[in-house]
Amino acid sequence: MLVELSDDIIAKIFGFLEVNEVLQCSLVCKSWCRVARADQIWHTLCERYFSPNTLKSLITKLEENAISVSKSYCSESVSLGSEDLGFTLANRETQRGEVGDTSGSSESSTASDSPTALCGTKACCCQARKALANLIEEYGNSKSSSCSKYLLFKAFFRHFSRGSYYVSRIAKLLDNLETFCRRANLPAARTLLPGVDGICIERQTGTELPGDIYCLYRLCSGQYIPSDYSQFQGILGGYLFYDVLVDWNLYSICSGTVTSLGDRRILKIGQDLFWHNNRGSQGLFVDLETKHVIEKTQNHYVIASKDTVTYLEKYVNDLCSNHLMIDRNTKQILRFSLSATYSGHSDVVTGYIRIQATCLFVPGISRFSDNEEQDEFVFAYRIRISMLSSAPSHYIYRLEQRHWIVTDTDGHVENIRGPGVIGEHPMFRPGSVFDYASCAPLRGPVGKMKGSFTFRPLHYESDAQAAAPFSAQVGELQLNFFECYRFPPEAPERYLQLQERWEEGNNILC
Structure with a gap:
């Protein structure tokens, strides 16, 4: 015997699902599609995907991105499911389109002369970032019915696409990293670049990146190292002994290309600026198939972490817990553990x-x-x-x-x-x-x-x-x-x- 469930019960069930599953349920019938729009469901998803502890950092980064980049032709990647529910089922192919007012085709000149303007966006995309920041700020300040949780999550998912699951974690670790470097008065504190647009990332690398890498570069596109580099500024630390000198920096996506290591496709995410006997640069890489963070040896490679976010979280946690050494003379972060x-x-x-x-x-x-x-x-x-x-x-x-x-x-x-x-x-x-x-x-x-x-x-x-x-x-x-x-x-x-x-x-x- 079939039992018809009330909308309230269905909504409570939907509240335990992930966003992709809610979207799939919305395709079943009109009544389920109506329930799937309920704010109580999207309020839960908002809490899950960008926790209150990282809202301020996320808002700041979105606003910085909206005013700090210019020049290159970029647009947002938009993909929507059924009946304007608003966004794709995760990891499906996306259609190219632009977010916000499509008439905003003029390019922003803000910070065009800045050394950090290595990658840019169209003005309409900047407006979309600013609009998303405003929505998140309204949600964080009031959490009232005046802020549609459904529309908020729709804008959020449009912006971060397949990397949305990682937003809260990455925003938190980047904020902690910058805060530590500022308090320790390290030169690296002033070198992180604002994030870039999704299509810019894919044009540069020529491939679809794993969600965590994609989200990382949406929030921070790497580290700016001046051409007259004279200090230790690698934000990922390093070490020095004899003629081996390593100073890791977070590699800019604007320089990122996918290369091969045997039958593996790898992308550089971190680079040292010096190496043993001038043998050339080494680096941190991510295996695009397995998502493993790897480092090269002289004739092979080793696995440093199961994925990029886990790698960075451990590093930042060790740093903020004072488990890593800081060289008092060079102000370099040393990877030697004090734990x-x-x-x-x-x-x-x-x-x-x-x-x-x-x-x-x-x-x-x-x-x-x-x-x-x-x-x-x-x-x-x-x-x-x-x-x-x-x-x-x-x-x-x-x-x-x-x-x-x-x-x-x-x-x-x-x-x-x-x-x-x-x-x-x-x-x-x-x-x-x-x-x-x-x-x-x-x-x-x-x-x-x-x-x-x-x-x-x-x-x-x-x-x-x-x-x-x-x-x-x-x-x-x-x-x-x-x-x-x-x-x-x-x-x-x-x-x-x-x-x-x-x-x-x-x-x-x-």
Whole structure:
């Protein structure tokens, strides 16, 4: 027996659905189409797709986009479902059209001379952005019946299309990233570009991008790096040791092209400005089929994250939680983790000497292949040595020697001894700090290292005798590729087996 449900019950059921499912239900019959327009359904969807916590940031970015870009011929990508319900079922082919007043064909000249005007839009598209910002602001301020939730979501979905699901997350991470850089007084705080229009993105890349990448560039089209680049401005951080200098920036979509890596189609989303022995640029890439964020090694690649938004969220969370280092001199964000929960971190105090150590895997100069003898997994490590301020004011120490014990994946142990560190013998007084970075190559993806530094006191005690030399310990560092990276399916079987053991929770470290 068929039971006819009331409109209220149907509306409550629709409230549990995603936007695509609501649109599909609206095609069933006229009564369902009428229910599908109810504001209570679209109010729920508005809350789900752009949360109240990110409304202010989203409004700001839309308004910035509307006034900051000009020149190039762009239009909005519009696609609508049935009976003017307003927008497409997700990921269907779209028809080209323009949003807003189609008579607005004149180009805006606003900020045409600005160095950030790398990509632009027609005036009608700027008006559409501004209109959407006004709708969202009205919704956020009042949430009253005067704001049609259905019309708001329709405008929202038209603007962001297939990337709408990611808007709240991306707006939040970009806002947190900019806020952190401003508070830390980093040059990178002033380099993020406004977003661009969808058709501009597709014309530049020549392909349809995954939803998260598409949405990212709709809100932020990359990072502007001046031609007279002289400072560390990469907003995604970097590292420096010996002749390896990396400073990651968020790659501009205006320079983006789809390239090949074997049988994979990849798009660059992040680029370093320097590299090892001038070998050329490396970068962060996204695999357009799997959505994985990848980094190239010398002869292969490794997977850094399952998708771009997850990668950026983790990075920004680490940054805002003060888990990453900031170089006090260069104002560069360093990718070395300061988190005590990270196994590649140690912090030990011996007497009045404190030694903090942290490490990271460096894909760009690592290599792995079917020939195990030629494999080299390079881990950079950074050491911070300080003398406690509580030490007696007349105490003076000189670093004399270093000793490292490095164990690789197969259990092979290497002892490394030498005078000083990086050719220096730093002196320490109460409150002194000395930072340096180096690297440890392994013949496998996991290992460990520990060691000590020998200090010679240069002060004299009350009996006029110089104190004896002593060793300050460096806590054990776990060199673990798997904490931040994954091997691709075509990696050598022995490494895939280690990866499987790690994912199952088994101890694979020496």
